[in-house]
Amino acid sequence: MFRASAYSVKQACKQLIRNRNMCTASIFSITSMLLILGLFFILIVNINLLAQTAQSQFDTIQIYLEDDVGEEAIYEMQNEMETIYGVKEVTYIDKEEALVIMKKRWGDNGYLLDGLESNPFPNSLEIKVNKLEDADAVVSRIKGMDGIEDIKYYQSVVEKLLNITNFIQLAGMVLIVILIIISIVIVANTVKLTVAAREKEIGIMKYIGATNWFIRGPFFVEGIIIGIIGSGVSVAIIYFFYKKIIEAFSTQAFVMFSIGLVPHEFLINHLIWIFISLGVGIGSLGSILSMRKFLDT
């Protein structure tokens, strides 16, 4: 077993070096396929994360009130809203408090708000709903009330995000299946060229008593090596760029809006295994397919 593998690996390396150009082409095709797969993977996990945070953060409805509504009237509105089905609690946030909250949220950049001449924030009521699905019904009941300037709630945003995720997942899946098939065909053709050039040799080997697996071994290993190199290169590229993106995002303005990205360690830990199994799978399948015709006799 070990000797057979050692022989296969040695032969495969010789073949790889001999057919550098074709092998580079195969590796390139696997790499580009995996890069596209990686792009989708990154998009999907990050949009998922975004949708999740959105869902937990935005189960509230903000009701901005006109400035001429008095405190009395506001408390009345608050009481009325608390009776609506689906409402968990209603909090009154006056404009001073709103400014303080915003300063806090901006953190180190909060000083930017100090220069304002007048407080731009309106008084507001914040409704927490029991379930995000109830938000629509609650909003339609409130809409008719007097003194309301604007209503903001995020159900539609969250739903849109989830829809986008689903679409990207589906599109990604279809595209990836197509790309996997293309890669298999490319690898199969690379190996087939090697095999065809050696059809006569394979015949001789069979006469001497070589088993199909002995003959197949080196080509099989050749495919696997192509797969491993292809996946290694693509993981390295993705690691490099994703780290750069994370660094860029975590410095500046983005923190203010608390946009989170999946950390690159987590991403790479997952990607590396997916990529290597895909690369090895494509490589070995491609090489086995290309040998079928030559060994089935």
Place this chain on the structure above:
Amino acid sequence: MIKFENVSKLYGSNAALSNVNLSIGKGEFVFLVGPSGAGKSTFIKLLLKEIEATEGKIFLGDLEVTNLPNRKIPVLRRNVGIVFQDFRLLPRKTVYENVAFAMNIIHASPRSIRRVVPQALSLVGISDKANKYPHELSAGEQQRVAIARSIINNPSVLIADEPTGNLDPDTAWEIMRLLVQINLRGTTIVMVTHAKEIVDKMEKRVIGIERGKIIRDDLRGAYKYHV
């Protein structure tokens, strides 16, 4: 060692071999002669299970070739050394590697390969060409390499399909001496040939085939049967 029992091979209605009965003992040296199209190659292909017999049973040593499952064919072929008229060496391997290859496929240890291959090369008298590639050798030298490869795993039978067909008479005789030497070590040899002079001089068993039938089997025969 080799036994054919009522073996027939039909291609459509054309019988390449018909109802052949034949027995070759261990250590024999046998010439298989006959005109082109007589069925000699068919005989060899059947023995190696490259084709299936239409009828009858074929035995090689302990193996019944005719009911051997396909996956066991490599085992059969390791028991039979084969030498062809066109040598059939692996072009991208050196002389040494060509011979070692036959040991690679039986997963021999690198150590025994290093020990046995030089012995075989020296037996066929080609030690000094070990690192050359087949295309750098003369026809006779290439045939020596093929013979070294065919016997490296000590097969019980060596089959040679016109091994001297591409060689000049002197070289042909050198190859014959080599085959005799191998035969003396106990290996059964079946040699298909058209070389009248060689068959006549060697005075070995001669089996004549014509139109798929054995027409003669002489223990100390000549190429042509003189009545």
